[in-house]
Amino acid sequence: MSYRLFLFDLDDTLLDFKASEQLSFVRTLQQLGHQEVTDSLFTQYQAINTALWRSFETGGVTKDFLKVERFRQTFATNGLALDPAAASALYLESLSETVVLIDGAQALCAQLAAVGEVGIITNGVDAIQQRRIAASGLGQYISFIATSEACGHAKPDSRFFDYAVGMARPVGKAETIIVGDRLDADILGANRYGIDSCWFNPDRLPNTSEAIPTYEAARLDAIPPALL
Structure with missing residues (x-):
């Protein structure tokens, strides 16, 4: 054919994307003042992010909601007093720069x-x-x-x-x-x-x-x- x-x-x-995602996630949290970004924290973020994307693809959530909610859930689960909206903005900016x-x-x-x-x-x-x-x-x-x-x-x-x-x-x-x-x-x-x-x-x-x-x-x- x-x-x-x-x-x-x-x-x-x-x-x-997995390589870019982890680099951007670590950079984002460090810019917000959280220096100890563990592999388990990133793994939790990935699971939350994947579930939200699946929901988006079936019409369950909007993309604007997803972009902030994935950080809100991650921070809430781990007791991190960080701003999810600020994290979303920093992460998206970083993601465009960490291309593999x-x-x-x-x-x-x-x-x-x-x-x-x-x-x-x-x-x-x-x-x-x-x-x-x-x-x-x-x-x-x-x-x-x-x-x-x-x-x-x-x-x-x-x-x-x-x-x-x-x-x-x-x-x-x-x-x-x-x-x-x-x-x-x-x-x-x-x-x-x-x-x-x-x-x-x-x-x-x-x-x-x-x-x-x-x-x-x-x-x-x-x-x-x-x-x-």
Whole structure:
């Protein structure tokens, strides 16, 4: 199959969000005066953050609420007298500066951009994702960035994929593929929208979900042969 439109998830597919997230979390708390940022504190934050994002993706909370609430819950759970709104602002600013590429991301984007159009599809905050891509060096290969914040709907909602595809040059669904690490957002979204998908699965996790990827790859450099 020859594809001409490549829709990439951003975090943990092209950018190592876990590494950026921890660097930004530690920097944020230290700027607020809390110097001893333990791994367990960050792990608690991650669990709270993940639960809130899942709620956002099903319409349970707004993104503005999520951005502050994840810090409010973390601080309340650990008895930290820190300002969650200030933490949110500092964290988002830091996140755009702590960009770490997944191995092979630049080469993959360059290779695919030479034969088609590469677009980003992300549930992240629009301004932050724009700045992170600019800082990553991938911007020269990317034609457009579709965010849930700008769209008003989040993956796996088909309305989000309508919005993303509408930003690209006209191609058929048979020529379009999504590459992402999340079965519940990227791959399930592709299934519902009626396009092919490639599950980026570096940890080689079992698929126990209802989502069915067309392809699966544990490394980004293993993806091109299937797509070209």
